[in-house]
Amino acid sequence: MKKRLLSLALCGALLCGALAGCGGNETPSTSQEPSSGQTEDEPKILTTAVSAELNTLYPLNMDVQNNIGTKLCYEGLVNYENGEVVPCLAESWEFSDDGTALTFHLKEGVTFHDGTPFNAEAVKTDFEFAHPNPNFSNISAVAKVESIEVVDEYTVTFHYPNAYFAYLMDFCYPETMVLVSPAVLEEGNYQSMNGVVGTGPYVYEEIVDGDYVRFVRNENYWGEQPYYDEVIVKYIPDASARLQALQSGEIDLIYGSALLTWDDYQQALSLPNIAGAVAESDSKTRNLVLNASGVLSDLKVREAVAYAIDKETLSEGLTYGEETPADHLFPDGIPYTDVELNVVRTYDPEKANALLDEAGWVLNESTGIREKDGQALSLKYTYDSGDALNKSLATAVKSQLAAVGIDVETEGQEMMTWWQEGVAGNYDLIMWNTEQPYTSPHNYFIPMLSRSPHVPSLTAVEGSDKFLALIEEFQTTDDPTRVQEIFDQLLNFDNDNVLDLPLLFVKDMIVYNTDKVAGYDFSSTPMFFDVRLIQPAE
Template sequence: MTNPPNRSFKSTYLLIIMLISSLLVTACNGTPSGSAAAENSNSSQAEGKIIRFSSANDIGPLNPHMYAPNQMFAQNMVYESLVKYVDGKVVPHLAEKWEISEDGKEYTFFLRQDVKFSDGSDFNADIVVKNINAVLANKKRHSWLELVNQIKDATKDGEYRVTISLHNPYYPMLQELALIRPLRFLGEAGFPASGNTSEEIKAPIGTGPWVLTDYKINEYSEFSVNENYWGEKPKVDQIRIAVIPDGESRVLAFENEEIDVIYGDGSISLDSFKYLKETGKYETAISAPLFTKSIAINSSKGPLQDINVRKAIEHAFNKQSVIDNVFYGTDKLADTLFPADFPYSNVNLTPYTYDVSKAEQLLNDAGWVLPAKKEFREKNGAVLELELSFDSANNVHKSIAEVLQGDLRKIGIHVKLIGEENQLFGQRQTNGNFDMIFSDTFGIPYDPHAMVSSMRIPSHADYQAQVGLPMKKELDQKIEEALLSTDEETRQELYTYILTTLHEQAVYLPISYGTNLTVYHQNIKGLQFGQMNSEIPFEKMDKE
């Protein structure tokens, strides 16, 4: 159990660290830290308004058509989509309007005519078609997203008009066009000579409000206002992003006024959030629930092939204790993979209640017994041991992992925690080299359609977790039918089967309906939460 921090101790600790840092700066630079801070402040004033942010990982090459190591929040700063997701609705963005054919297989988009890329080149039908074709050329990599599978072609019907033709009517078409990747638009000068963006791009040239102006890999990146931006210009001149992998170091940098804003799930521990909030010195906010924090349980690995073992884990985890003592009430307890108010997700499912006796009985039924004077259960001479993998940079996941480890120890399961940097953690999700692994849902507006679509492809932990299920083939077929269904009643029946099967097979351990948290200095104004989990609206922020 994670206990609330001792604030007096923590304050003393931070003061000691800050003093050491100050002495190191003096020793290295021959300049007192106070003078250096004054110089930096004067420099910032001369350069204009600057908001200083931090990320646990480098922003990556900012390829709009690819995934890790590209960071989604940074891709979203530079690149834009034809349509945008706002308050539960899809609204025009780079396309002013669209028309849909009677058979639902053709979408004609009428593009804005006042849009330029950051290098001054025109945004038009030619570049839209080129970007879509670049994504289609790498279709296998994007096959987790059914929209890419369903696009037949994209054609230019005029300088500012594009028609996207589909193989079948596809109800989430517009929602998936609003996603941060892969269907966003790179300027002509950003394309490599081959036109193949699956390997690299020349430069991150987009139509968004920000342009990358300075960058040192694994250290920092600097984004300045795109002077060619067609929309409302950002209120500050620059966003500077330092790479700070460790959450406690991020808190120290924030208190030392080296960064202005902390934002996002897992960026700092909930203990640190509580501590900063209770100082009364800073502004804090919590978003509405955006996604589900969950753990995928691999149905094809060792003891977890037995449904009784998976169900025992569900019953042994005291989620309410996590909500109260790790999240301090910032998240709401999750009994199902998606909240009931998400589309097609209001399914009558019986929660796995916290019941240690039931968990122990399930393990006994599975043949895992607890020998006298031993801590962990055994079967045929083997110890009941599982690994739980998490992203070492996610401070919240680490805290949850420690609680689950303790809860499963109580019923005789030995859990080994595996914390790895983001890229290695992502590889485990993809290749299935895990027993249990954190696997949050994508959130609005991906869920449930894009999330269940990805379950059919080994690109996320979901496929690997489910591959051991006896009904996996049928499950994948039902997912395809749901995505392509044109009848609402039929679609709901299919989603009911999908979500009920996943719940009853206990391949997910839902934890909470997750929120984004932010802490910021009082001179930062206009901070808002993004519509999507990975969207940070820097353009709305101001600095006094």
């Protein structure tokens, strides 16, 4: 077993409490006092688990496996809480009158884990490094910046070519739009960094390959010190092994929908001394993208797929009703998405069959699969194998589509392969979830111009030129009336043409050992674990 000691840590993230560092007013409801029987001298250690090693905990791209660790060590200029942008490493900000300059006034007295001062020069260095990174090409606050001006030691201004309603929202990403010590950056290297070094409440101290990562409390943290002295994240790739580790006390909790299916959640609750909780707010939408450039080129067939899927059964059968059926693309409360749709499609297998008949796909009674011109109606369904529910969801959809004569081949893929294959158009159906509240709807649509599975699909859809022009346009205005008009058109075009098929609104959850944990207060961005929201057991 190879052992590496890392004296510096991955950049922090927004952790909650009014005076507890980044995170505004999302404060745990229970004071964090030592557990009964625990002396002040004993280290307070929290242990959790992930399914993939945290050996690339760098804010260079989005990896769901890093959601457990990013807020331990990274922080951004601002956070998103309860529908609002709130201060973090920036205490305040303002736009110029024409909306083309965004100035941040930074918190003073903050240092990175390696002792480097956090100031305007560090902000400029970090975001100038990120600007050419292709993984940031769809985040306009970085990709569109023309220059970054250091006004004084704690004031920095981002200059843009035009006004845009979502520049500030783009800075809310807790996994990518965070600050790292300039010392870890290597020009042109967008795959790794020379250490995990942020400003957050924990330092990425030690990694034992194939076993665990240890985070230790940042004694020089600018905000309120966290309760736990250490957080240990164990690498346990197998779901059943994670549950066994929870039951035995090897780990104290398992967090998030990426690591837990709802069967796992229910099984955990049946164990002695194990409790759980489910976030009230939806995290995102479990969504299928349909490739209109292949066998699904006929709108009637794409509509048939939509009518053939019983979302209520998916909700009840796979999530015990916790994740509700999605009748629109984004969860409720997302700005600009409360749109009246031209067409609402609900489960109707008779209509699905009729549409397939109209499209010329005839059922082969011997195989149960429809055919046309000697070709079977067979679809390739791909998904990221790193998300716990994706395999079961794909199996359920396969069964439902088989009922109307559509054959489905499902394939779970490693995240990078799944993304590359999707962008290349090597799919008929692909599980492609929506974004977080602070990046929706704008950053769900922007990738359709260049880097999403929608790109090959849209080439075959009539009217897509206007659709893409509207995506370009909303990036050039901060007029809320015009922005709303544009999203009215975008969401209806998307729905009319069945480019996306939303299935369920995702809920995140936690299960924990009650000997160590009394509860958890979910933030308004529940996809990301926040150790400060844990209520330690008394």
